[in-house]
Each structure stands twice: as structure tokens, then as C-alpha cells.
Amino acid sequence: MNDLLIIGGGVIGLSVARELHKKGIKNITILEREGEVGKEASFAAAGMLAPHAESQRTDDFFYFCHESNEIYPNFARELFDETGVDIELNREGTLYLAFTENDSREIRERFEWQKNSGFSVEYLTAQEVRKAEPFVSPDVREGLFFPRDWQVENRRLLYALQKFAELNGIEIRTNTEVKNLLFENGKIIGAETDTEKFFVGKIVLASGAWTSLVKLDTRVLPMPTVRPIRGQMISFRTAKRLFAKVIYTPRGYLVPRADGRILSGATVEDAGFNKSLTESGIEFLRQNALEISPSLAGLEIFEKWSGLRPCAADGFPILGALPELENLFIATAHYRNGILLAPLTAKILADKIVGDKNSKYLESFSPRRFRTVTAI
Ligand SMILES: Cc1cc2nc3c(=O)[nH]c(=O)nc-3n(C[C@H](O)[C@H](O)[C@H](O)COP(=O)(O)OP(=O)(O)OC[C@H]3O[C@@H](n4cnc5c(N)ncnc54)[C@H](O)[C@@H]3O)c2cc1C
Structure with missing residues (x-):
């Protein structure tokens, strides 16, 4: 059994995998639909780290962007030490x-x-x-x-994260599209593709724009729409x-x-x-x-x-667990700012998964905010 499965190998899935590995989870598998990781939105992005240009007011979203930006210099330095890849963080403004x-x-x-x-x-x-x-x-x-609005070469960032996974035994399974999440006795027990089943302790759903296409097998869980x-x-x-x-x-x-x-x-x-x-x-x-x-x-x-x-639906990220399924964690809907938000998303999610530590951002961007149905 895998300890932890991450569905989606974009900047979010890869960053979460790295952070979880650093926190001691060793048995991590990333399942990626495409033939390579990091070739969807994260590859297409411009790599701007722009809390001041992208936010419209001083709210939790602004502070989430700002805090993630502030940890970028360290993130870039660590990635360089870990992989030898310079992600070209440029702080010209x-x-x-x-x-x-x-x-x-x-x-x-x-x-x-x-x-x-x-x-x-x-x-x-x-x-x-x-x-x-x-x-x-x-x-x-x-x-x-x-x-303090910077930029990074997002394609090199993806390369660095992929290299981190390879160097640290994080398994990446490409051409593997998850169709259903498997559910039993109030818990997610795994995920399945057309041909395989994966049984796991915990799942992180980081499948970007395709998140709403992933289904539960027998019952319908009211998942937020992306x-x-x-x-x-x-x-x-x-x-x-x-x-x-x-x-x-x-x-x-x-x-x-x-x-x-x-x-x-x-x-x-x-x-x-x-x-x-x-x-x-x-x-x-x-x-x-x-x-x-x-x-x-x-x-x-x-x-x-x-x-x-x-x-x-509201343009903000969706982060954290659903109340009924505490071993399913969602990390998606970063919309225009997923490159900027990747390091802090990874950190707060890993803190929650490994240490059950709460962040105010898990509260602000919880999937529960879309809820009309409370139980399944
Ligand atoms: C043109 C453009 C410009 C942008 N510019 C910026 C910018 O300057 N700064 C910034 O911060 N953000 C920017 N963004 C936004 C940023 O790119 C996204 O928010 C971010 O890449 C989302 O990352 P992700 O990992 O969630 O999604 P993705 O990178 O799309 O990764 C999701 C992965 O999941 C895989 N997947 C999906 N479904 C399944 C499944 N069922 N089974 C297995 N795998 C699956 C997909 O194949 C994909 O590889 C931009 C986006 C675009 C399109």
C-alpha cells in the first residue's frame, strides 16, 4: 500500500510531494494523466509572483499571496541545494x-x-x-x-521539482489518469484508473482544471466545482x-x-x-x-x-480536507496564481497532513465554503 497518493503532477502536486517528503513521508506516488508531469497550466504560466499587481484588496487572499512570495527566496535556494537547478528567481520588481x-x-x-x-x-x-x-x-x-512583485522561470521550477522527486524516491506514474476515488466505511481507500486500483492511506487531489472530472465510485460526494x-x-x-x-x-x-x-x-x-x-x-x-x-x-x-x-466559483483556491473524508485533501483552484502560491500551499497542506497543524488559510480557503449538503 502507498502511504500517500497525489493525483496530478503540476506545480501544486509536485510541491506538495516535496514538502511531504521533507516532513518524513517516504512512500509517495504521483499519478499523472499526461506522458510527463508539469506540462499543463504550470508549464503555460508566465511565472509572475505578483501579490501587489494581482490582488484587489487587503484580504486573506492578498496575505496568502504575500506570504508565499516571501518564502520564495528560501524555496529557490533550497531547490538549488537539493537539485542543482536554478529556478531563476528574479527580484527586479x-x-x-x-x-x-x-x-x-x-x-x-x-x-x-x-x-x-x-x-x-x-x-x-x-x-x-x-x-x-x-x-x-x-x-x-x-x-x-x-x-516585491517578482518572477520565476516556471519551466525550470517544474524541472527542479521533478528532479527532487526523482532524487528522493517519489514515484511518478505518467499516463495514469484517475477516474474514480474509492470510498469505504466513511474513508477514501484509494483511486482507480481504467485498468488499475491504488490503495492508500491518504490522497491529495491536485488535478488542476480537471478536478471536477474525478468521481467517487458509488456515491456522489458533493465536491466543489473547478x-x-x-x-x-x-x-x-x-x-x-x-x-x-x-x-x-x-x-x-x-x-x-x-x-x-x-x-x-x-x-x-x-x-x-x-x-x-x-x-x-x-x-x-x-x-x-x-x-x-x-x-x-x-x-x-x-x-x-x-x-x-x-x-x-469564487475565484479563490480550494485547500484542505472535506469534513466527511478526512483522508482526502484538496489543493487546487489556484487560478491565476498557482506558481506564486505553490510553496505556501505545499507547506500548510503538509503541516496539516503530517502534524494536523491548522493554518488560517485552510479555514479561509476550505472546500466547506461551497457546502449546501453536510453529510453523505
Ligand atoms: C497562460 C497562463 C499564465 C499564468 N501565469 C501565471 C503567473 O504568472 N503566475 C502564477 O502564479 N500563476 C500563473 N498562472 C496560473 C498557474 O499556472 C496555475 O494556477 C497553476 O499552474 C496550477 O497548478 P496545478 O498544479 O493546480 O495545475 P496543472 O499545472 O494544470 O497541473 C494539474 C495536473 O494534474 C493532471 N491531472 C488532471 N486530472 C488528472 C487525473 N484525473 N489523473 C491524473 N492526473 C491528472 C494534469 O494532467 C496536470 O498535469 C497562469 C496560468 C496560465 C494558463
Whole structure:
């Protein structure tokens, strides 16, 4: 019998596996539907670690993002020591720019609530913006600088987490799609695919946008619904690095990578499980990029891709156990911020699973918040 099964090998499943291993759980298996781990939303992401640009108010979600961001430097250092992989944590900060009157209103409001809450945010005039990033369009009106909104190379992060699993005997079973969770006497006893059954002590469901497709075999457990929200992305490539910082507007962002790629993202579309790229989506991303920097106009698109963000009904993560099934833990619905939230998600979940330690975030983001039915 496996001690612990993790369903889904994205950034969340892989991070939880690592943290549980570090806490002494040795018999961990990750089941992954695809031929490789880490090739879905986590691979598609832009890798921004942006609590200040992504949050709308000072609430538990903001603090969850902020705390996860704060542990990133240590997370990156530890992963490097453990695997030799540099996940390219870049702490140059993020600019949030205004090009229209509405944008100006939005950034002034953002500046006010963040400043009043004592956060690290600086107001910049157009001139100061262009001094910080000379390739930004002369049409910029003003901007904010978030020194504590960073970025990471998420594909290298996935590589590091996968390597950690390989080096530490965490089993990864690819091409293994869980269809049902097996339930007996008030407990989850395992999971099954079309051809195999896995019997386990505990399960972590980290299956991202596909979470609602996993069923219980005989009874229907009212699980919270997770929807896929498509994000298309493109990148350009320049020989000389044009930008140091992540550059954000209310319509999209540019993320400059160390290797000269500049990512432009992302669309936000309710298109079911369809990951196709669309001409209009790609054009939208190109136009956003040119609005930020007309210098990109002559460049060919280097790469195009898309991914499905896992989104709950209220847009917030779903974390922790269901009351009826205490050996089933859910870690999903990180929507636009799963890369940012992976280290803290892994930590609080592992603390709960191993030491029955509670975190206020397990309370705020509990699956119970969607409940109308209380017993099965
Ligand atoms: C375009 C785009 C840009 C983004 N940018 C950012 C960003 O800048 N910063 C940030 O923090 N976040 C960003 N995100 C969000 C982030 O990518 C997600 O929140 C995060 O990757 C979710 O991780 P996950 O492990 O839950 O999901 P996934 O990475 O999708 O992993 C889930 C895994 O579970 C597997 N699976 C599903 N069902 C089963 C099953 N039944 N059996 C076995 N395996 C199964 C899947 O194949 C998949 O590998 C972005 C997302 C997109 C799409």
C-alpha cells in the first residue's frame, strides 16, 4: 500500500510531494494523466509572483499571496541545494503602467489602498517609468513600481521539482489518469484508473482544471466545482535584453526572461477544456505588447501556447480536507496564481497532513465554503 497518493503532477502536486517528503513521508506516488508531469497550466504560466499587481484588496487572499512570495527566496535556494537547478528567481520588481484615463484611475486607486495598508509600492511619473525601462512607449501616462512583485522561470521550477522527486524516491506514474476515488466505511481507500486500483492511506487531489472530472465510485460526494479558464500566451525573442522588470497593464503583461525571451500574456477565456490558440487571442496579445513597447513591432512571434487555469466559483483556491473524508485533501483552484502560491500551499497542506497543524488559510480557503449538503 502507498502511504500517500497525489493525483496530478503540476506545480501544486509536485510541491506538495516535496514538502511531504521533507516532513518524513517516504512512500509517495504521483499519478499523472499526461506522458510527463508539469506540462499543463504550470508549464503555460508566465511565472509572475505578483501579490501587489494581482490582488484587489487587503484580504486573506492578498496575505496568502504575500506570504508565499516571501518564502520564495528560501524555496529557490533550497531547490538549488537539493537539485542543482536554478529556478531563476528574479527580484527586479514589477511596473504597473497606465496608458488610458481608466488605467490612471485604476492605478491611483491601487496605489491608495496599498499605500494605506503599508505595502511596498511607489508612484512613478511617465518620465520616471521611462528612466526605469527606456523601451516603454512614450505614450505611458504614469505608473506604479512594486519592488516585491517578482518572477520565476516556471519551466525550470517544474524541472527542479521533478528532479527532487526523482532524487528522493517519489514515484511518478505518467499516463495514469484517475477516474474514480474509492470510498469505504466513511474513508477514501484509494483511486482507480481504467485498468488499475491504488490503495492508500491518504490522497491529495491536485488535478488542476480537471478536478471536477474525478468521481467517487458509488456515491456522489458533493465536491466543489473547478472550471478551466483558458490563457493564451506568446513570446518574442531579442538578442539584447530590452527590459529588466515585469511590466503590467490592466490588459496584460510582458515578462522578460534571462534568455532574451519576452512573454506577452495572457487571455482569460471560458472555453471549456479547449486549449486551441485563436487568431484573435494572439492578435490581442501582440497589440498589448506593442502598447507597452512599440519597439517590439518588427519582431516575429517566437512561440505561442495556452493552458487551462483551475478556477473555483469564487475565484479563490480550494485547500484542505472535506469534513466527511478526512483522508482526502484538496489543493487546487489556484487560478491565476498557482506558481506564486505553490510553496505556501505545499507547506500548510503538509503541516496539516503530517502534524494536523491548522493554518488560517485552510479555514479561509476550505472546500466547506461551497457546502449546501453536510453529510453523505
Ligand atoms: C497562460 C497562463 C499564465 C499564468 N501565469 C501565471 C503567473 O504568472 N503566475 C502564477 O502564479 N500563476 C500563473 N498562472 C496560473 C498557474 O499556472 C496555475 O494556477 C497553476 O499552474 C496550477 O497548478 P496545478 O498544479 O493546480 O495545475 P496543472 O499545472 O494544470 O497541473 C494539474 C495536473 O494534474 C493532471 N491531472 C488532471 N486530472 C488528472 C487525473 N484525473 N489523473 C491524473 N492526473 C491528472 C494534469 O494532467 C496536470 O498535469 C497562469 C496560468 C496560465 C494558463
